[in-house]
Amino acid sequence: MQPDPLDRLLAAAGDRARSASDRDATPDRAFAADLRDRLLSEMPDGAHTPRVGWSLPHLFRMPRLVPLAVAATLVLAGVVGARELYVAMADHPTPTPVPSVAVEATAEPTPSLTAEPVATPSATAEPTLEPTAVPTPVPTAKPTPKPTPKPTPVPTPVPLAILSLSVTGCNGGVVLDWSKYDGAGPFNHYTTLRNTTDSIPKAYPPQGGAVDPGGTYTTVLEKTSAVDAEAAAGTTYYYRAMAFNAEDEVIAASSIVSAMPKPVAALGALGMSAIADGTQLTWTPYAGPGACFSYYKIAYSEEDTTPSYLEGDPYLAALGEQSADSFVSPTGEALVSGKTYYVRVQVIRATDLGGFLVAQTDVATYTVP
Amino acid sequence: MDGPTSGSRMDRDRERTLVARARSDAAAFGELYDFYLPRIYGFVYRRVQERSVAEDLTATAFQRALEAIRHRDWRNDAFGGWLYRVAANAVVDHVRSGRRVVSLDGADGSGAAADAFAAALDRDELRNAMSRLSVGQREVLTLRFYDDLDADEASAVLGCTRGTFAVRLHRAISALRGAMVQETTDAA
Numbered sequence: 416m417q418p419d420p421l422d423r424l425l426a427a428a429g430d431r432a433r434s435a436s437d438r439d440a441t442p443d444r445a446f447a448a449d450l451r452d453r454l455l456s457e458m459p460d461g462a463h464t465p466r467v468g469w470s471l472p473h474l475f476r477m478p479r480l481v482p483l484a485v486a487a488t489l490v491l492a493g494v495v496g497a498r499e500l501y502v503a504m505a506d507h508p509t510p511t512p513v514p515s516v517a518v519e520a521t522a523e524p525t526p527s528l529t530a531e532p533v534a535t536p537s538a539t540a541e542p543t544l545e546p547t548a549v550p551t552p553v554p555t556a557k558p559t560p561k562p563t564p565k566p567t568p569v570p571t572p573v574p575l576a577i578l579s580l581s582v583t584g585c586n587g588g589v590v591l592d593w594s595k596y597d598g599a600g601p602f603n604h605y606t607t608l609r610n611t612t613d614s615i616p617k618a619y620p621p622q623g624g625a626v627d628p629g630g631t632y633t634t635v636l637e638k639t640s641a642v643d644a645e646a647a648a649g650t651t652y653y654y655r656a657m658a659f660n661a662e663d664e665v666i667a668a669s670s671i672v673s674a675m676p677k678p679v680a681a682l683g684a685l686g687m688s689a690i691a692d693g694t695q696l697t698w699t700p701y702a703g704p705g706a707c708f709s710y711y712k713i714a715y716s717e718e719d720t721t722p723s724y725l726e727g728d729p730y731l732a733a734l735g736e737q738s739a740d741s742f743v744s745p746t747g748e749a750l751v752s753g754k755t756y757y758v759r760v761q762v763i764r765a766t767d768l769g770g771f772l773v774a775q776t777d778v779a780t781y782t783v784p
Numbered sequence: 785m786d787g788p789t790s791g792s793r794m795d796r797d798r799e800r801t802l803v804a805r806a807r808s809d810a811a812a813f814g815e816l817y818d819f820y821l822p823r824i825y826g827f828v829y830r831r832v833q834e835r836s837v838a839e840d841l842t843a844t845a846f847q848r849a850l851e852a853i854r855h856r857d858w859r860n861d862a863f864g865g866w867l868y869r870v871a872a873n874a875v876v877d878h879v880r881s882g883r884r885v886v887s888l889d890g891a892d893g894s895g896a897a898a899d900a901f902a903a904a905l906d907r908d909e910l911r912n913a914m915s916r917l918s919v920g921q922r923e924v925l926t927l928r929f930y931d932d933l934d935a936d937e938a939s940a941v942l943g944c945t946r947g948t949f950a951v952r953l954h955r956a957i958s959a960l961r962g963a964m965v966q967e968t969t970d971a972a
Contacts, residue, residue, distance in 0.1 A: 421961055424910060429929035432904035433826075439835065440826040446839050447821055453843075454817060454850050458810040603851065634851045635877075661854075718951075727944030727952060729920050749918055751962060 575617065576600065580607070580656040580669035585707035585764055586680040588644040588771040591631060593656035593669055595639050600658075600666035607631040607656040609643060615655040617668045631656075633768055641768035648678040680774035685760055687781040693745045694783060696731075700740045701762045701774045708737045708773065709765040715749070715758040722757050725772060731758070746783060755782040793934060794819050794864060803863045806853050813853065817846060820864065824871045827931055830897040831875045841878055845871040865940030868933065872941045898922040901930035913963035921956035928953055 433440070576598030583590040596602050608615050610625040621627055631641040646652050651673050658667035686697040701708055712724035713731040722728040731744045744750050758781060762774040805812035824845055829838040848870050849863075898914075902922075905911040914922060927938040939949035 419957070421957060421964075424905070424907070425925060425929040425957075428904040428906065428910075429901065429932060431906075432901050432930050433932070435900075435904065440829040442821055442825040442839070442842065443835070450821075450839075450843050450846065451814065451817055454846055455810045455814055457850060458813060634848055637877075661851075717955075727942065727948035729918060729952065729955070747966065748916070 575665060576658070576667035578656050578658060578667045578669040580654060580672055582654050582672050582674040583704070583706045584674035584676045585771075585773055586677045586703055586762075587773045588642045588764070589646050589652060589654070589674045589676050590640065590642055590706065590764060590766060591654060591656065592640045592766075596636060596658040596667050598658070598667050601660050602636055602666065603659055603661040604632055604634040605639070605656065605658050607641065607643075607654055609646070610653050611650065613653045613671050613673070615653060615671055617655070617657060617665045619657070619659060619663045619665070625655075630768055635767075638767035640766040642764065642766050642771045643676075644769075644771040646676045648676050651675045679772055680762070682760065682762070682774050682776040685758060685776035685779040687758065687779045689784045690743065693743045694750055694781065695741060695743050696758070696760070696779075697741045698760045698776045700738050703762075703773065705737060707762075707764050709763055709770065710735045711739060712761050712763055713742060713744075713758065714761055715756050717754060717756055720757050721778060722759055723772075724761050724763060725770065750781075750783045752783050755780065799863050803853060813850065816849075816863065820867055821846070824867060827868060828871050828875055830900060830931065832878065833896050837878065841871065841874040844874045848874075862936050862940060865937040868937045869940040869943070895919075897930055898926045901926045904930075909964050910960075913960055913966070916963040916966070917956065917959055920952070921959050924949070924952045924956045925960065 576596060578596065579594040581592045583592075591607050593605070593607070596605070606619060606627060608619075608621050608625045609628045610623070612624060614623050615625040616622045619627075628643045628645055630643065630645075633641075643652070643654075652675070653671050653673045654669075655671050656669040657665050660666050680701065680703060682699050682701065684698075686695075688695050688697075696713060701711075711732075711734040713734075714722040714724045714728045715731055716722040716728045719728055724730050729749070731749050732742050734742065746752060750756055757778050759778045760776045761772055763770045764773050799816070802812045802816050806816060821842070825838060825842045828841045828845070829835070832838050832841065845867060849867055852866075852870075898919075902911055902914045905914060914925070917925075924938070924942070927933050927941055931938075933941065935946045935949055935953075938953075939946045942949060942952075944952070
């Protein structure tokens, strides 16, 4: 198939535009390296790629063993998947028998990650068979010469912070609004759980019949609203919002509150008529609570007989006034003369974590004169 | 470091393997980071036009990526598209945080990118035709031709299915073609 000439024009323009902004749109090397280091340092200790190597003082103390040691190091590096071989200018932080083979985490060397005496000269021939040489984040029982770099979690239980949760049963779903976490714990994410009874333990995974309805998980502290669009109309549901740390431990929780969603509301027929230079659309405004209204979207399509904003169809307009009951679409802007369109007005309730359909008109089929 | 070169895509199987390993393997996450950093940064920069802001938002996107990968519920196997989506959301949050009244259209930072793209069009009637399109149509064209995203990535940014994106792209190009005809007619 021949490429569309218009496609080629657009692709060429895209190339030109990217080239023009290449210098500014390329990340600074220092920024890239800093961010990389910071992110990788947050990986679990066991996730670090081990380095394998020798310290110079060790080598000088046992020069005759250098060839053997180098060979053993290469074998060990292959077994543990080390990406870096190193020669240190000083002894490894942990005093070990001479000569020692040290395996340490790339980013956070800790004494506990030192391989156990793989260590004596006779043992260096096959150090690779020693599985304990692989770094592990689990603290060893052996005393270490200095404290680990990261403090261990405080063992005393911290009182849970309180989240305030309000829920609104709307047409089409339940809107969940909770207060921003402002406790002292290390926030990682929010999740709200649901049950059909008023029992929702403060725990994750959900217990006691509670479920995670999905769509409420976010790691963004400021995102504090979501929708449960899967809730069945006419059923009373109970909810509890919670904040968690990175270990999925609850650090804040709301009380349990309930709501009952209603079916998606029908707004009736959508009127469409030609006026000078355009098409006028008229409908009955949504009469439900303002808490369930964010905006009207007037979705349209030439092919889709049931156009829907939430399913990606284009829209003629977005109107933020709940009392709006009409709109004029200028001819040629979206609706083109001589073409037939399927159009409907939809009421959408948007939240921080997605929107849902609240109400809609019937689909109007309209040919633009 | 690679620039956002046209046509460079990470092999899907390779990407899935890296994502699966990245939960416990820093090197795997590092490889994903090295591949996507210039792309995500460029995507963000083209929308915010400010280096320090682009760095902040890019860092936010990758921070969220790391958290998501480590979270037990991670199930999305289209990591690249998801990452663009996170970056787009970060841009939206940023743009909206600076406004007292949220506009429903153009509040996603896509305007700057669409404008830059339109400015690179080397034919007047094409540039003028672009300005006749809806915000949504310009956005689709910008994602595809300026940001050079594939269907999976662009559909993730828009929060629609791959099929829907294909339809929207087709319609946008058709609308552009129609607008060019109109431009030519108007000029005659």
